[in-house]
Amino acid sequence: MEINKIYNEDCLITMQKIENIDAIITSPPYNTSRKGSSLDNACANIRYDEFDDCKTDEEYIAWTIDIFKSYDKVLKPNGVILYNLSYSSENTHLMWLVVAEIMKQTNFIVADNIIWKKPSTSPNSCSPNKLTRIIEYVFVFCRKNEIGTFEMNKEQSSLRKTGQIAYKNYFNFIEAPNNDGSNDIHKATFSSILIRKLLRLYVKKDAIVYDSFMGTGTTAIACIEEKINYIGSEISKRYVEYSNKRIELAQMQTKLF
């Protein structure tokens, strides 16, 4: 299977063909186009080319569980899944339900939770009683039996007389831009600076990182900049074409500098 490539297909298909992935870094559709709970069928907007971002809670949870079961097949022992999720002020509950169901129905558990603080948010909040969300979450999942052994690039700070190792502090709070700049085709992108910081925390240089929802190619760009191999899946042909143009440019820039 060719690496450093984005496959224009459903990630469940890609995951039938790959193995030995060191880390998964991704941001799925949040299903936030649905207003309110599953009883309410109203859809706020159409967010993606090829994905229905307006599933019922049950459909969205079942879709996520299938994906995590595939992650279990492709991820190396002691690998991590860095899963960026958030919610909308009209659909506040689903993210928490999904995380709980992943822990109930798969071999994965939340080992850490990183807060991604953005510099800005949309200027006007339309909710009369909800806070303006200027953070998102990156859930760090590992396998339940690897909670004490999953890999992270922590440096030792001292060795105590008792033999106990102390480590430098790595805080669960990352400040990074909202995205890599606006574009005309995709409104739900994350920032390559955020991903570069995550790569430095969790991934070794010879690793292969998989992003199952590559969107505009942000994870690929961060990997190119950090000289780390990647594989991606993206269901929309238009987003893959857009990503490939970004990747070509990033590869030219890394050769220059």
Ligand SMILES: C[S@@+](CC[C@H](N)C(=O)[O-])C[C@H]1O[C@@H](n2cnc3c(N)ncnc32)[C@H](O)[C@@H]1O
């Ligand atoms: C939140 S966006 C990811 C954005 C990406 N992080 C970026 O910075 O551009 C989620 C992406 O998942 C894609 N997608 C949805 N279902 C998919 C599937 N089953 N397989 C692959 N891609 C899928 C959507 O087309 C969308 O581009």
